[in-house]
Amino acid sequence: MATQHNIKSLSLYHFQGCPFCAATRKVIEQTELNVEQRDIQRQPQLRAALIKGGGKPQVPCLLIEKEDGQHLWLYESSDINHFLRGYAAQSKKRA
Ligand SMILES: N[C@@H](CCC(=O)N[C@@H](CS)C(=O)NCC(=O)O)C(=O)O
Structure with missing residues (x-):
C-alpha cells in the first residue's frame, strides 16, 4: 500500500447522487485532504x-498516484475512508 511520503496525488471518481460517494466526500471534507474530485x-x-x-x-474509487508513476485504484467506500483517515493522520504527524 502507498505510504504518505510516496504519494503524488489523490483523485476521487464519484458522482453526486451516490450515497457511498457522499460519505467519502464527507471524510475528505473532515480531513481537509487535497483530493481532486472527478464526477x-x-x-x-x-x-x-x-x-x-x-x-x-x-464509484467511489480513489486513484492513488505514486511518485514512481504507479497508479493504484482503490474501490469500496469503507476501504477508501479508512485509507484517507490514516493518510491524514500520517500527514499531520509528519508536518
Ligand atoms: N460497496 C460499495 C458500493 C458502491 C456502489 O454500489 N456504488 C454504485 C453507485 S451508488 C455504483 O457505482 N454502481 C455501479 C456499478 O457498481 O457498476 C462501496 O461501499 O463503495
Missing part, C-alpha cells in the same frame, strides 16, 4: 478512464 456523470471521459484504469465503473 463521472458530468464527464463521460472520466467514466471511461475509471473503467480502463480500475477495471469497473463502480
Whole structure:
C-alpha cells in the first residue's frame, strides 16, 4: 500500500447522487485532504478512464498516484475512508 511520503496525488471518481460517494466526500471534507474530485456523470471521459484504469465503473474509487508513476485504484467506500483517515493522520504527524 502507498505510504504518505510516496504519494503524488489523490483523485476521487464519484458522482453526486451516490450515497457511498457522499460519505467519502464527507471524510475528505473532515480531513481537509487535497483530493481532486472527478464526477463521472458530468464527464463521460472520466467514466471511461475509471473503467480502463480500475477495471469497473463502480464509484467511489480513489486513484492513488505514486511518485514512481504507479497508479493504484482503490474501490469500496469503507476501504477508501479508512485509507484517507490514516493518510491524514500520517500527514499531520509528519508536518
Ligand atoms: N460497496 C460499495 C458500493 C458502491 C456502489 O454500489 N456504488 C454504485 C453507485 S451508488 C455504483 O457505482 N454502481 C455501479 C456499478 O457498481 O457498476 C462501496 O461501499 O463503495
